[in-house]
Amino acid sequence: MIRFFLLQNRQGKTRLSKWYFPIGESEKKRIESSVHRMVVSRDKKYTNFIEYNSYKLIYRRYAGLFFTIAVDITDNELAYLESIHLFVELLDSYFSNVCELDIVFNFNKVYNILDEYMLAGEIAETSKKEILERVRLLEKLE
């Protein structure tokens, strides 16, 4: 299951964070900074997986943004690597050509999308069409 989902830029600013287990504020900060440290220092050629404490980090870099998912050690790495990509595809079709600023200024929408996509630490819906339709429906209400 997914432990947390992080979206950080190259400077280590957290743009989005979602935790699927109870955790204290200071602990969150500590993890975020150490995740950032590990992720940025890795060579492009390296694997996209890092073993970190009792979980496994799966990260993917898109321009200056690092998407990191922490999952259980026994989970399928590649599946989550693709999950990240699907999320990016979602953002991309929602914002049409997404960039960091879209996420910065519309983080509440990004959370909405994420909530439709992942629920309680599991990938709940993988159909892009379904997710986007739902998000747009909610949008209309505003």
Next chain:
Amino acid sequence: MSGSHLSRDFFALVKAIGESKSKQEEDRIILGEIQTLKKILSGGKGSDNGSAGSAKKKAKEYLVRLMYVEMLGHDGSFGYIKAVELAAAQSIVHKRTGYLACGACLSPDHEFRFMLINRLQRDLASSNILEVCSALTAVVRLITTDMVATVVNDVTKLLSHQNDLVRKKSIIALHRLHQLDESNITSQDLTGHLRRILCDRDPSVMGASLCVIEKMTIKDAAPFKDLVPSLVSILKQVVEHRLPSEFDYHRVPAPWLQMKLVRILSLLGKGDKSSSEGMYAILADAVKRADTGINAGFAIVYEVVKAVTIIYPNTTLLDVAAEAISRFMDSSNHNLKYLGVTGLAMIVKDHPQYAAAHQLAVVECLDDPDETLQRKTLDLLFSMCNPVNCEFIATKLLSFLKDTSDEFLRKDLTKKIVVISERYAPNQQWYISTIITLFSIPGAGELVNPEIAQNLMSLLAEGGGDDDEEEDNAMRMAAVETFVNLLDEPQMPPILLQTLAWSLGEYAFLLEDIELSEIIEDLCKLARRTVIGESSRRYLVTAVFKLVSQLGTCPPCAAHLVDDYTKSRDPILQQSCIEFQSLITENVQLLTEVFPVDASCEDVGADENLSIVQGFVDQALAKGMNPYSPPDEADSDEEEDGAGQASKPVFNITPYEKPSAQPQQYQQQQAINPSFSSSTDTSGGASMSSGGAGGDGGVQLGGGGDVGLRLSGVANVWGPNMEVKKQEPVVVEKKPEPVMQPMVEDIPAPVAASAFVAVEEQKAKELTDKEKMAMALFGGLGGGGGGGGGAKERRGSTGKSKLEAMREKKAAAAAGTVPGSAPVPVPTPAPAPSDAGMDLLDMTFDGPTEVVVASPPTAVLGFDGGGDLLSPAPSSAPAPTPVAGNNDPFGVLNEPASLEAFSYESVNVVPLPIDTAGFGSRWGQCGFQKKASVKTPNRINSLDDIPAVLPGFGFHPVETIVKTSEAIAAGVVGGDGLILLHFKVKGGGLGVDVTVKANNPTIGEKCFEYMLESM
């Protein structure tokens, strides 16, 4: 820039944060924002003089800003109440924002959560599906254990809601509630709901139920076993692309669903043959279709590889998995390589033969700059470890341990090193040096279980299992030399110091070229270091005592040390120093009795019940004293002695009597060394306590040259490892084990060895370093033909083979007196159950698949010393013989000349004319495998005999490999009963190893018996 929907304030805030150059600047901006928000939120709606609508709109934005503040790590608790208020709003947008903010900000024990219950209940029952959905999302995030009962009914009702989204969310919410509180929503309830939802017409609802089913299956697979056919059919539909195309991802049909299904199937098929059989076909199909060359496809392939290694094994699928792994390994993409290594680690655990093909790739991964890949490769090494490559792997792990600073990795590596060195150590010296190295690694020494140190000392004291004193001394010598080299180390973990002190105290005399006084001097220096703990100091001081007594005189440095510590603040140390002083001044002769040389293994007669003090105790009790009650363990203030295994440290709280000529015995406690069981020091005669010193347990026992190490319980911990039943590593037992003891080097058969050997031979000429490394690594693994040579050399010195060598010596002696060709009446080779209660047949055939069977003549003569097993001895009438086809075992034995081909149910075996490659490919298909070592074969005495004699057995000699002294042969019974034979001639009168593989276990068993008799 899309910020048009934001107010100017918010936009400015986000922009300022984005542009801030430092954390301080960011904090300053946020603090300002907090002030603003506080003012607005505490001022209530009134402060914003706009219309009600715009106030609401603003309220939402304020909450978002509040979340923004929290996201950047500041406290926004002043606004939580607003979030709760907003959750109760009419408009769905506000409600969602309210729930979102509550879910994001409220801590699990926050009291505001209770304020939301009423709201949640109403929303769950709402007719607006959006309200229901947002409430369900909030349920997952906000409900805590004590609130489950309030919403569980509402959520259950929603399972049959007409909207698919609601159904999907409610099943996940229900699972969450189940996780929180099993009493309100039991597994049975949930399982029932799941079965219904699994058949939902909407694929995404079905998908959601799979998540839950997976979680439940991990906990308990039994209730879901009957779902296998349904899951298989769902997977079939997905794989065949029957889902709507919106579930496609890069043209792979619903990859996440597929993976989830495969994972559940693997959980259900784990160790369950019938369930597994139902899924073989669909798994193979899934791999075939997923292999499209993109990541999503690879993810499915990998998932299936995982499943294949988990479920009941199937050869075809294993081959498919192995092939997929090779593709991953050979890929230049690191991610795929990583998956390959992981997959390989999973598959080699049970099927070591698959590792052979990837020797070089693994070695390359080990040198890869990417640490993740390295770590995974270490995992792989660990899972493919065997006695042959153990040294190499341990060295690798140690060097990684030295280099890493990661606490988790360190713990993991330490554990792994201990496990492999205990399980697969080729000899004791190697084991000792590995463990010492492990102890001396800074940061790792502390992580080692103190038991390990104890085992190490036991091994040193007791020797290597056979009674070869010379060998044991060589081992001790090596250990002592290592320790002497460590004496000048500036920093040593306590565990190393203590082991060092004990070993030097006991065995420093073995070093002929170093004066004992020098060692004493060094030990004194060590003992004076302030940083070492009390118990380490006691060990060191005791070692000094022992050496002084061996030396005969007390060097000034030792005298000083003892003198100083008579004033030590540590009472135990102080006491023993005073005792020592009085001994050395008053009665020097006694000293050598108290500290005898190399006597840590001498048994000391001890009266565990302390009957001698009974009179004294009775007397005391009669006087109205309290009866002795053992103190709790918690009373012990020793931290380093945490060894705390079987015998708990017990303080002696009864007063000592005045020393007298009559040995006074009392309950000893051991502060330092728990495995010196409490009984050991209660002896009469020579022990220090009886000498009148009334010594303290801790130090004295640490130095207790006179006490017998009680290792009955401990030796086993170190030696044979329970987890690996097939292999029994170096053993500490004093007596040779029974004949049928599984031998360490009889590790997995050389699977298809010859096939690889043939290839290897051509390459062998030029070996690069990497290849050498690969050889070291893959030695002993099936198929690793290259490693075979190294393996043999090493085996010559293995501890295990010492045991074996000894047996063989005996055997050879026996053969000398009784010519092998004329065996006197002798029991059948596969000895029948004896009345000694030991069922040899059982051990041979039900026990581990690899056994060493001594051939008939030696079996009796060589082992009657061993006693118990063969107690019937030659005189006992040959008991019922095992059924061996049509063969009369006596006929075979008495007239070795008449050779009948192997037959099964009256069908003779027919030679199977295949070549080496064909042999290799069939090897994997044969499920049955048994291996034995025949010490004195009748017919096969050299490699050349094998092709000559095989046709007589009814087998086709496939190939003879002179280089490795191996030969392979094949035969077939009745058309489909495949039998493969593998021989290895060990030369030098060591006999022949024979491995029988068959696809039919019954035939294999018979053939195995036949081979043992006929060879």
